[in-house]
Amino acid sequence: MLGNFDFDVIRRALPYLFLEGMRFTLTLTALAAFGGLVFGTLIALMRLSSYKVLGRIAGFYVDFIRSLPLVLVIFWFYFLVPYIGQWVTGASRPITVGAFASSLITFIAFEAAYFSEIMRAGIQSISKGQPAAASALGLTYAQSMRYVVLPQAFRNMLPVLLTQTIVLFQDTSLVYVLSIPDFLGAASKVAQRDGRLVEMYLFAALVYFVISCVASFGVRRLQSRIAIVR
Amino acid sequence: MNYNWNWHIFLEPNPMGTGTYLDLLLTGLVVTVKVSVLAWIIALVSGSVIGVLRTLPSRTASWIGFCWVEFFRNMPLLVQLFLWFFVLPELLPRSAGLWLKQLPNAPFWTAAIGVGLFMSARVAVQLQAGITSLPRGQKQASTALGLTTVQTYRYVLLPMAFRIILPPLTSEFLNTIKNSAVAITIGLIELTGEARSMQEFSFQVFEAFTAATVLYLLLNFVVVTAMRFLERYVAIPGYITGK
Amino acid sequence: MIEINHVNKWYGPTFQVLKDCTTSVAKGEVVVVCGPSGSGKSTLIKCVNALEPIQGGDIVLDGVKVNDPKTDLPKLRSRVGMVFQHFELFPHLRIIDNLRLAQEKVLGRKSEDATAKGMKLLERVGLKEHAKKFPAELSGGQQQRVAIARALAMDPIAMLFDEPTSALDPEMISEVLDVMVDLAREGMTMMVVTHEMGFANKVADRVIFMDRGEIVEDAKKADFFGTPRSDRAQKFLSKILQH
Numbered sequence: 038m039l040g041n042f043d044f045d046v047i048r049r050a051l052p053y054l055f056l057e058g059m060r061f062t063l064t065l066t067a068l069a070a071f072g073g074l075v076f077g078t079l080i081a082l083m084r085l086s087s088y089k090v091l092g093r094i095a096g097f098y099v100d101f102i103r104s105l106p107l108v109l110v111i112f113w114f115y116f117l118v119p120y121i122g123q124w125v126t127g128a129s130r131p132i133t134v135g136a137f138a139s140s141l142i143t144f145i146a147f148e149a150a151y152f153s154e155i156m157r158a159g160i161q162s163i164s165k166g167q168p169a170a171a172s173a174l175g176l177t178y179a180q181s182m183r184y185v186v187l188p189q190a191f192r193n194m195l196p197v198l199l200t201q202t203i204v205l206f207q208d209t210s211l212v213y214v215l216s217i218p219d220f221l222g223a224a225s226k227v228a229q230r231d232g233r234l235v236e237m238y239l240f241a242a243l244v245y246f247v248i249s250c251v252a253s254f255g256v257r258r259l260q261s262r263i264a265i266v267r
Numbered sequence: 268m269n270y271n272w273n274w275h276i277f278l279e280p281n282p283m284g285t286g287t288y289l290d291l292l293l294t295g296l297v298v299t300v301k302v303s304v305l306a307w308i309i310a311l312v313s314g315s316v317i318g319v320l321r322t323l324p325s326r327t328a329s330w331i332g333f334c335w336v337e338f339f340r341n342m343p344l345l346v347q348l349f350l351w352f353f354v355l356p357e358l359l360p361r362s363a364g365l366w367l368k369q370l371p372n373a374p375f376w377t378a379a380i381g382v383g384l385f386m387s388a389r390v391a392v393q394l395q396a397g398i399t400s401l402p403r404g405q406k407q408a409s410t411a412l413g414l415t416t417v418q419t420y421r422y423v424l425l426p427m428a429f430r431i432i433l434p435p436l437t438s439e440f441l442n443t444i445k446n447s448a449v450a451i452t453i454g455l456i457e458l459t460g461e462a463r464s465m466q467e468f469s470f471q472v473f474e475a476f477t478a479a480t481v482l483y484l485l486l487n488f489v490v491v492t493a494m495r496f497l498e499r500y501v502a503i504p505g506y507i508t509g510k
Numbered sequence: 511m512i513e514i515n516h517v518n519k520w521y522g523p524t525f526q527v528l529k530d531c532t533t534s535v536a537k538g539e540v541v542v543v544c545g546p547s548g549s550g551k552s553t554l555i556k557c558v559n560a561l562e563p564i565q566g567g568d569i570v571l572d573g574v575k576v577n578d579p580k581t582d583l584p585k586l587r588s589r590v591g592m593v594f595q596h597f598e599l600f601p602h603l604r605i606i607d608n609l610r611l612a613q614e615k616v617l618g619r620k621s622e623d624a625t626a627k628g629m630k631l632l633e634r635v636g637l638k639e640h641a642k643k644f645p646a647e648l649s650g651g652q653q654q655r656v657a658i659a660r661a662l663a664m665d666p667i668a669m670l671f672d673e674p675t676s677a678l679d680p681e682m683i684s685e686v687l688d689v690m691v692d693l694a695r696e697g698m699t700m701m702v703v704t705h706e707m708g709f710a711n712k713v714a715d716r717v718i719f720m721d722r723g724e725i726v727e728d729a730k731k732a733d734f735f736g737t738p739r740s741d742r743a744q745k746f747l748s749k750i751l752q753h
Contacts, residue, residue, distance in 0.1 A: 104441070104487045106448035109459045109479055116472045120270060207343035213452060221346060234353045242346045249341035407561050408598035412612035412664065413588025422611055426602045505646030506601050 043233060047240050050227045058223030059244075061137070065219065066206045069144035073205070074198065076145060077152025078187065084157055095153070102150035107211055114143040115215055136217045140209075148205055155197050159190030196260040203252050207245060220244070276471045277478065288465050289478075295461030296482050302378050302457060303444040309383025310443060314390025319420060321395045332391065339388035344449050348381040352453040378450030378457075386443050393435050397428035430501055437494040441487055458482055511537045511572055511668055511699050512558055518566030519553065527553050528564070529723040535668070540700045542710040545720035546746060551703045552595075554720065555670050558701065559587045572667055588616045591661030595673040597653040599645035605632065605656055606641040609663045617664065624663075631659040635689050651682030658689055668699035675706060707750055711735060719743040 083095035102110065118139050119131035126132060134142075163186055171181030191198075210221040218226060221241055228237035277289040285291065321332035339347070352374070356364035370376065401424060409419040429436075448459040456464065462479035466472045512535040519528040527550045535541045543551045556562040558569060560576050560583055569576040574586055599608050609628030613619045619627070632638045635655040637648075645653055654674055661669060671690065675683045687709050694700055694713035704710070710717055710731065717734040719727035719742070727734065727743045734743075 101484075104445075104484050105480060106445040106459055106483065108448040108451055109462070109476065109483065112459070112463065112466075113476050113480075116466075116476070207341075210343040210345045211449065213345060221343070225349075235357045238346070238349045238354050242342050242350055245343055245346055246338075246341045250337065253341065402596065402598070404594050404596050404598040405600070407556070408592070408594055408600075409612075410561060410584075411559055411587055411590075411592035411594075411670075412660070413584045413586075413616040414612060415584050418615050422615065423600050427600075430602065503602050503646065504644045506644065 043236055046227070046231055046233045046236050050224075050237070053227065054220065054223050058218055058220035061218065061223075062206070062209050062220040065137070065140060065144065065209050065212070066202065068141055069148055069209070070202045070205055072141070072145035073148030073152045074156075076149035077154075078156045080149055080153035081156035081160060082182065084153070085160060099150045099153055102147060103154075107147060107208055108214055110147050111140070111143050111211060111214060114146065115139055118142055136212075136215060140212045140215070140217060144205065144209065148201075151201055152198065155194050155201060156190060158197075159194035160186060162193055163189050192263075196256050196263065199256045199259070200253065203249055203256070206252075207249060210245070270473065272474070273471055274474060276465075276469050276474050279469075281465070282468050288469065288475075291461050291465055292458065292475075292478050292482065295456060295458040295479075296486070298375070298455065298461075299444065299447055299457040299459075300486070302375060302382070302450065302455065303440075303447045305379035306381075306383035306386060306447060307440055307443045309380060310386035310390050310439070313384065314387035315394055315425075317387060317391035318394030318398070319425075321391065322398045323416075332395075336388045336391050339385050344382065344385045344446055345452055347385055348377060348449060348453050351381045352377045374450060374453045374455040377453055378447060378455045382443060382446050382450065385446065386439060389439050389442070390436070393432045393439065394428060397432035398424055400431060401427055430503070433494065433498050433501070437491065440494070441490060444483075444486060444490070511535055511539070512701060513568070513570040514554070514558070515569070516567035517554070517557060517564050517569060519550075519557065519562065519564045527723050528557070530567070531720075531723075531725050532567075533718055533725055533728050535699060535701050537699055538697045539715045540694045540698075540702065540713050541716045541718060542714040543701065543703045543718045543720060544705060544707070544710070544746070544750075545726075548722075549720040550723040551720045552672050555672050555701055555703050558670055559590045559592060561592075584616065588612065588664055589667050591658075591664060591666035591669040593654070593657050593661055593669070593671045593674045595676050597645070597650070597657045597677070599653055599657055599660070601645050603644075604641070605637070605643055605645065605648070608645070608656060609660050612660075613663050627663055628659070631662050632656070634662075635659045649682060650678045651685045654678065654682075654686045655689055658686075658693075662693075668701070669693065671700065671702040671704065673703050673705075675704065705750060707735075707747075719746065721746070 080095045080099060083091040084099070086092060118134045122128070122132035122134055123130065167185055167189070168181050171185040172178075176184070209219055212219050213222050213225065216222065224237045224241040228234045231237075277292075278287050280286065281288045281291045283291065285294065317332045317335045320328040321336070323329060342350075356367040358364075359367065367373070405423055405427070406419060409423045414422065447455075447457055450457060451460045451463070458479050462475045465475040465478075469475070514531055514533050517528050517531045518526065520526050531550075531554060533541075543555065545551050553562055557564050558571065558576070560569075564577055567577075571586060571590065574581055576583075576586065599605075600611065603611065606625060606628050609631065610621070610624040613624035613627060614621060629638060629641060632641055635658060637652055637655055637659070640648060640652065640656075645656070648656065658674075674690070675686055678686065683706070687706060690700075690702070690709065691713055702709070702714075714731045717727070717729060717731055718725055719734070719740070721742050726740050729739075735747075
């Protein structure tokens with residue numbers, strides 16, 4: 038019961054939880070969001086390109102990844118990445134990949150599928166006249182994408198992209214299945230070491246809740262501000 | 268890749284003595300289906316109630332709806348499962364907590380309820396959007412005919428709203444199936460879990476995960492096909508949903 | 511039959527949509543309400559069956575005070591028919607089921623009685639052969655005739671029309687007006703918000719002209735079309751009758 042709730046356990050664990058755990062979580066979130074956005078945009082461009090084959094490949098990748106549970110994808114990459122590394126570097130044995138690198142690759146590959154759908158919707162929301170006007174000015178395809186279409190698509194989709202990033206932030210907790218000390222993993226380690234599951238898990242829940250709430254509140258404000266500007 | 272592929276592994280007996288490795292995976296598939304269907308029922312029922320609350324003019328009702336959605340949306344599913352599985356029994360009176368912990372199949376029920384409640388927030392948001400997308404005149408027309416609020420929702424607003432949100436609901440059902448794999452963390456051995464144990468026993472990592480992947484794709488395909496049929500079945504002649 | 515006494519209504523704290531409106535509709539009387547858009551005429555008619563709440567004054571319908579919290583609103587509304595600008599048929603129900611729904615759920619009529627009544631009214635508006643269709647399969651004019659039949663199925667003591675022809679293509683307006691003219695000649699009590707001055711001229715007993723939330727003019731038809739007293743009404747009439 039809450040009568041013997043031990044705040045001191047939390048207080049003592051704070052440095053470890055935040056300096057190690059939360060740092061891992063936030064770094065992973067930020068890098069995976071960035072990588073996911075870059076690759077997601079590329080995939081979206083492939084899907085919308087006039088080369089049917091490219092579109093097929095991209096579409097297959099997106100549908101494939103989106104059909105699988107993230108947990109399974111995490112396992113897949115955890116075991117697959119050493120072999121890919123071996124194949125790429127030509128080493129004689131599967132190379133060892135650190136926990137961070139492995140999860141980063143996983144999340145970039147996974148999120149790229151989701152971000153690509155958002156960017157595709159964003160690109161399609163731009164009127165056909167925009168790229169037409171750009172090419173009429175003499176811009177190449179790449180230039181018209183780079184300077185005209187993508188900036189607008191990105192800005193229109195910014196709230197959705199940020200919301201997806203909040204989902205990603207929560208999803209990173211799943212690296213728990215690889216016993217990696219992200220924020221939840223760190224909390225869980227302390228919980229098991231000190232036998233204080235109630236305190237640690239409630240605290241972890243609270244921290245995730247507060248961060249996600251504040252972030253989605255910020256997104257909502259941004260959304261209403263964008264709505265006014267339009 | 269110097270990896271020893273062995274696709275015959277599926278027909279070899281598993282160390283649990285429950286038949287072959289394939290049987291092991293299929294047992295996992297059944298657990299995944301069971302837990303997902305149960306979670307989906309919970310999500311649909313509670314999500315519909317919350318979604319309706321959020322559209323009512325009453326301040327209290329929409330406040331309750333708002334809190335529900337924010338609570339279940341702003342915590343990782345994994346953390347929520349931990350709360351239900353590890354924390355809740357400790358917070359209850361001793362006897363109730365003990366009873367909960369000793370419940371047979373506790374991971375299964377926790378997963379169904381936990382995933383169900385997590386998804387209910389998303390169902391609620393979808394349904395709310397569906398109801399508010401209906402012309403305001405529909406509610407006025409029902410009211411003007413003398414229908415009560417309950418009757419208006421039951422006979423007019425909900426039948427249309429659910430038709431409109433059928434496609435997003437399909438993907439939320441698929442999400443429910445995918446999310447059921449998170450329950451591996453509270454010890455539920457569903458499809459991903461069985462693939463994981465096959466990998467640990469047989470060391471044939473990629474065969475195990477390939478099989479699980481194929482089974483998930485198959486499950487997706489079945490759900491999508493079934494929902495297409497449902498969509499066609501409930502489609503209204505002449506009425507074009509905003510696509 | 512309908513008494514509107516000193517009705518005031520605000521949207522939000524500052525914007526007053528209805529300013530001290532007072533008028534009445536006697537049994538069997540046909541009253542046309544006209545005025546520029548935003549004048550509050552639609553709001554006024556929606557206050558009569560309490561689709562919109564009022565903040566001051568009284569509305570009494572057949573001896574029952576509409577804005578009394580103790581009034582059983584669904585019951586009261588079921589006794590007044592209302593026809594909307596955008597028809598507001600229920601798109602997921604067949605035409606005959608649109609006519610049956612409130613008869614069964616509100617009045618508690620038996621299914622076969624409701625169907626019989628519905629078919630009789632569909633025949634009256636000339637759409638009997640469309641009973642099994644869905645609303646989206648009908649033209650706008652047909653849909654509005656169904657909407658009138660749906661309201662009549664409740665055996666209303668009065669009918670409210672909120673711009674019933676404004677959303678129609680020109681060639682469909684007369685088929686709807688014909689039904690309304692017949693209804694008026696049979697002695698139905700009617701309050702009609704419309705710009706169709708030809709209709710007003712043909713069957714109205716009185717014409718009310720509203721502007722900026724006020725009833726500017728409330729006169730016998732002959733007087734209104736003869737010499738409207740106010741400037742604003744004259745201007746409005748000349749604009750509308752120009753073409």
